[in-house]
Amino acid sequence: MGEHVELLTERLSLRRPTPADIDAILAVHADPRAVAHNPSDGLATRDEAAELYARWDEHWRCHGFGYWVVRRHGVDEQLGFCGLKYVDERLLNLFYRFAPGSWGQGIATEAATAVVRWAAQLPDHTVIARVRPDNEASQGVAVRAGLSRATHLDAEGYDGLDWVFWSGLVPEGG
Numbered sequence: 001m002g003e004h005v006e007l008l009t010e011r012l013s014l015r016r017p018t019p020a021d022i023d024a025i026l027a028v029h030a031d032p033r034a035v036a037h038n039p040s041d042g043l044a045t046r047d048e049a050a051e052l053y054a055r056w057d058e059h060w061r062c063h064g065f066g067y068w069v070v071r072r073h074g075v076d077e078q079l080g081f082c083g084l085k086y087v088d089e090r091l092l093n094l095f096y097r098f099a100p101g102s103w104g105q106g107i108a109t110e111a112a113t114a115v116v117r118w119a120a121q122l123p124d125h126t127v128i129a130r131v132r133p134d135n136e137a138s139q140g141v142a143v144r145a146g147l148s149r150a151t152h153l154d155a156e157g158y159d160g161l162d163w164v165f166w167s168g169l170v171p172e173g174g
């Protein structure tokens, strides 16, 4: 797998974040609207954003993919972030968080769909999204990206009960 997997969709480019994206990581995660359903993900300082970036970058270094920064083609502005993180060796958590200014345009669905399709090439991997029960916008993205409800995987998360959506492949022994 290449060091810098990039995904291109009709409107969007998804690229590996760099330190130049730390300010955008802070801006999105310091916006109360963008963490309303997951307050434990909120950030207050640039140091916290730099630490979060370092964790994302470590995932990229270990696995060759991770969370992508999402932009429109030819436009430098970071719209948000979408990607995958290993939960265990065959289970990938799908993440998406966008700046409120880019909501309501199908951007998150377009990015998440590309990510879920890309993950389908990984043998025997399952993609899940953990979504708070009242986060209807996020549930819509998960379903439109191709995931379906997996009530048997629902579990308590950092911010309370998470509903789980999945790509449906049952991992060995899982």
Ligand SMILES: CC(C)(COP(=O)(O)OP(=O)(O)OC[C@H]1O[C@@H](n2cnc3c(N)ncnc32)[C@H](O)[C@@H]1OP(=O)(O)O)[C@@H](O)C(=O)NCCC(=O)NCCS
Pocket: 033, 034, 035, 037, 038, 096, 097, 098, 099, 102, 103, 104, 105, 106, 107, 108, 109, 110, 130, 131, 132, 135, 137, 138, 140, 141, 144
């Ligand atoms: C979850 C989140 C990414 C959803 O963003 P979103 O913009 O509502 O989702 P989509 O990209 O699917 O866009 C769907 C909306 O775009 C509209 N839309 C406009 N043009 C569109 C197009 N070309 N294609 C698809 N939808 C389009 C749809 O009608 C829909 O509008 P509606 O919400 O008024 O019904 C966003 O709310 C967010 O970042 N929230 C904070 C972080 C978060 O909660 N993350 C998930 C944690 S589990």
